[in-house]
Amino acid sequence: MSALGHERSTGIDAIFQFTGSGMQLFSGAIFYIIIVRLFTTTAVGAIAFFLAVVGLFSIVFSFGLGSAAQHFISYHIGTKDYHAARWTIYKIISWGFLFAILGTLALVFLSSDVSLIFLHNTQYSGLVRLLSIDLLGNLLFGVLNGSLLGLQNFRVSAVINSVIWGVYYFGAIGMALYLRDLDAVVVGWIFGIFLGVFIESLVVFRTIRHYLTPKKTGGTRTNVIMKYSFPILLSSIIGYGAAYADRFIVTGLLTLSSLGVYNFALLVASSIGFLAVPFNNMLLPKFSYLFALGRKSEIKENVKASSLLLSSVYVPAALGIAALSPEIIFLLGGVNYSGGSVPLAVIMIFSAIFVSQNIFTQAVASVRKTHLFLYASVASLSANIVLSFILIPLFGLLGAAIGFSSVYAANFSVLAYFAMRERVVGLDLIGMLKIWVASAVMFFVVWVISEGIMHFISYNNLFIVLYILIGFAVYSVLARYIKIFSREDHDLVISLFPEKYARLRKLISIIMLH
Structure with missing residues (x-):
């Protein structure tokens, strides 16, 4: 049996993670749907640009420390050297804070140039400087979330992400509805991301407060962390x-x-x-x-x-x-x-x-x-x-x-x-082939039906729901018939869910076995 489920709640953790990522996607989609109705296309373009700037600066100034936190903290937990895990977190968060400050200062310093080069005037310079505060929050949130994942608190991380990205986007929507200007959108983002920084800081530091062992080590050396994270940055x-x-x-x-x-x-x-x-x-x-x-x-x-x-x-x-x-x-x-x-x-x-x-x-x-x-x-x-x-x-x-x-x-x-x-x-090449056979048949059936309906009936958005249901039914039936998942695959997935989730385990068995 695979060791992926060495903690028997891994499956539930995964469900929480799906929920967290889904909430971020949903919140972002609602944000864009409302924003395009509140502002001009120029303003919407500026908002999209602001998000792109935060994304680019986050890549550069995160320095790959989020991934380093996930790896080294989990590594020390695996060796049961909790003291090393604790000091590794301190080191990574300290470096993350330093790079976050540098990224913020860089964006402030370049604000006029960024506004002039990409938005073709300097009237957005003040907004770009305000955006630097949001960048600071995003960088800190990233390294703290990496630490939380390294501590294998997947459920807590997912819940925090669900709440924070909801506040991040819906807070910006609320501010935009109330004040109707771009400054309000950025302020909404800032409130949401720093709420996340505050909550994750509490969770991380409360968790490692108990990481005390007789074995006193200094954690992963800084040069080892940088050797790991620098290629990720590049x-x-x-x-x-x-x-x-x-x-x-x-x-x-x-x-x-x-x-x-x-x-x-x-x-x-x-x-x-x-x-x-x-x-x-x-x-x-x-x-x-x-x-x-x-x-x-x-x-x-x-x-x-x-x-x-x-x-x-x-x-x-x-x-x-x-x-x-x-x-x-x-x-x-x-x-x-x-x-x-x-x-x-x-x-x-x-x-x-x-x-x-x-x-x-x-x-x-x-x-x-x-x-x-x-x-x-x-x-x-x-x-x-x-x-x-x-x-x-x-x-x-x-x-x-x-x-x-x-x-x-x-x-x-x-x-x-x-x-x-x-x-x-x-x-698993055989399993992959079966997935592709079932998916290809589903693709063909859905495409033929959708094209056929379009030729004889005027288009209606509700048809998409019908097509999705047909596709799901076709794929599910074929997956069961050609037996994509083996008994070993089934046992692995079931092992990820505690026995107290009996109904969920039964549902998985029905879906996977035939």
Whole structure:
């Protein structure tokens, strides 16, 4: 039996993590829906830019410390050296605070230049300086949440994230409704994120207050932490460029209108990413725990099981979105964005093919080979730039979608190679094939029905609900018939849920076994 469930509540932790990531997605979606109705397109563009600035500066000034916290804290817990875990948290949070201050000062110093270069005037300089406070909160929240995950308090982390991101976005909505200006939106963000910093600080420091043992060690050395986190920083920066290269090339070779349509398709495509977030949050601490115990072979076993579980959820969802891409684009954006339906379908299919890269990333990071991420990010950036320059002039937004999708392929290929070299990767090829057969049939059925209805009946948004139900039914029936999950897979998943959740365990058995 896999050691993934060494704590028998892991399954419940995962449900909480799904809820937390889902709440963030839902809150963000509601925020955008309301904001576009309150402000002009220029103001909405400024808000989107503010979020992008916070995202970019967070990547640079987080220095990969959130991932370092997850790994090293879990490692010390695995070796039962709680004193080392405690001091490691102190070190990482101290460095995180220092980098957060530096990031804040950098944004304040660059506020006029950022406003002039990207927003074409300096009237937003004051807002950018105000945004630096939100950046400070985001950086502190990131390192504290990494510490919480490293302590394996997955449920608490999920609850805090659910509350905080709800307050973050709905607080901004409330302020915007009341004051009707952009300053109010940023103030709402600031209130939400610092509430999260306050709550997570209380939880983390109260938890480690009890981490006292006779064995007095100084925790992980600072140079070891930096050696682990610095490649994450560099690869994240390069990866950020890889994710946006196609958009810059679209801007140069096509029109701004095309960029708007393409950006909207990418926004829809990114929404499915919440399905992988719980795996990303939980597996690095779990794998690091196994690495500390010297059970590296079990990481491979768990990569195999986790890849199958993630694919069984992600692949049908992605292919379902691909099949319904015209309807989804029309529902969310209207007829002006219809040109994004084919790019959306292409991106969804490629993301489904290479979704296991999420699991490989955690496996490689757990054995302290983070420098290998640099190879993956450079390969991703190169693939996107080359293919986008070649294909966009020929195929327009379809070429851009292929260029963007090459990031998935390059990242997967490099990480799979190194993960196999480190002997921490395993794949259930038969199980994966069954998932793809069931998902492909579902895709074909949903696509044929949706196209048929569109030819004979005028479009109605309620049809999307019908298509989703049909797709779910087709995939579920086929999954049961071709037996995607083995008895061993079933036993593994059941072991993650305590016996007191008998009804939930029974439901899982009904779904997985046949």
